[in-house]
Amino acid sequence: MSKESRAGQITVAWTKTRYNAALALLERPSVLGYLLMLPAAFVIFLFVAYPFAWGVWMSLTNKQIGMPWSQVKFTGLQNYVDLVMNDGVFWTTAWNSFVYTGIATVIKWILGIWLAVLLNRMVRFQRTVRAAVLLPWIVPTVLSTIAFLWIFDPDFSVINWTIRRFYSWMGWGYVKGPLWLGDPTLALASVTFVNIWRGTPFYAISFLAGLQTINPDLYEAAAIDGASGWQRFWYVTLPGIKPITVVVLVFSIIVTFADFQIVYVLTRGGPANSTHLFATYAYQVAMVGSRLGLGAAVSLFMFPILALMIIYQLIYLRREQA
Template sequence: MAVTAVAGAEARPIPRLRRLEDERWLALALLMPTAILLGLFIAYPFFEGVLLSLTSQRVGVPGEFVGLKNFVKIWNDSIFRTTVWNTFWYTGVTTVFKLALGLWLAMLLNRHFKGKALVRAFILLPFIIPTVLSTFAWKWMFDPTFSVINWALFHLGLITQRINWLGDPDLAMTSIIVVNIWRGVPFFAISLLAGLQTISPELNEAAAIDGARPWNRFWYVTWPLLLPVTMVVMLFSVIQTFADFQLVYVMTGGGPANATHLFATYAYQLGIGTGLLSEGAAISLAMFPFLFIIVVVQLLYIRRVETR
């Protein structure tokens, strides 16, 4: 019985698929979905905000083109100047304390002890709990009538009358700083702990054999190797803290007497609360140059540290 073999013609690749063999076309095809999403949800709202800030639009009123009039108006606003100071003070103080406490916790969690995994999971709870939920709990703790903090200080003999934590401008600012530090320390601790895990213990052992004390081993061995990770963590923390909204809005709403406003809360109050959409957009955009400069400086420093 004869068997005839029929040689089939080799299937030629589709011209469109043949382009994907080129790395440039493949990279473009893979990046296109991300570029479209970024354009729709970030670039488009940003440019719409720029156009809105250059008009006199209000809720229900289209408005006209006014140029930089809104920016001049908010710059002459005393509340806006207070907002700028509050934002920088809030971001600076919280970042320093979160770094110090997070590094201290990371050094402790890097040791070997029983229940280490459970403790690490427990440390993450403040960061995992939804911001609004945990902030409501803190707001109740700072309440002058039902405050557990006032109750504890009274029974310790440190105070003789109730403290209105959120009713005093200075105490209100201190309160939101404390809550932000409480929420941010776990992020620093776990991130820095991951960085510590990458450092070889042999380096510290060699330094100890040479007679270096614990502080010297940390300053000359651990810290230089941990610095790149630290700068990246600080960069994300500064961006998130600078544009913080939920925590301040839930606790104080920018009060008392507009004393705790940040860029985001003041922009929301003007844009949504009073209907001045164009001025609210101008305040939101005023945050961009400050944040852009901070991020660029940090990125340049990170690059400098990594190239050492």
């Protein structure tokens, strides 16, 4: 055996030991755990945590699109003060966000439970009907909202055509029909309607999953005790789906409060900036109006509510697990 190949064997043996040592290290849960978390942690740090901090900083400056760095100045809380003190649209936006979220959430909740109970009672065609009622939630929101834009069209709205036909059929004369997206209140109602249309299936399908975990014996026991249908719904069904209700509500409130697409497509915040939500107003200020710092401040106004919902969710889940 030549010297070289012996040396080679020793090196191979050495590399092997090193390799085995590395492998042994990977067997330790602490080492492997951190290693496996690394890709997710990297993305979250670089594209979530860092942008969040960057956004907070931006909101404290006068940064604008295309502004040279030498002119970017730290302005402290000026943007926030400007929004709260001198910006009427901002207050409309804040009001709209709460109204939109509140009304849409309550209606989606009621419709969702109702639809879930109906679906749960279903014997035939359950899969088909379930797929059909799920569609609004599944398809890309902007694409279905385009259909609503045409349904709410000022001149060719199918709703108004139907109202007109109905009036003349009843002999009540000519009626033009409302401008669905032209009046501030009606426009906000229309936007809320589309949100309800899109979100109800999510509630229903989640509640349906919750209903299916309820022990049928409970209904039987309640029936034997003489509980009416409503009582059974109130004392068995609702408590039975409570865990999933909390999760669904928190999730839905976050998504609705931070909604962008429906308003963007239907009204762009109009007429006369009356239907903005925080997200669309932030977009308008930052991307259309180029004032990045001010826009970042607008979107950060969502943060306290979102943080509150997230913390509540965490505490609730922890308590459930314990």
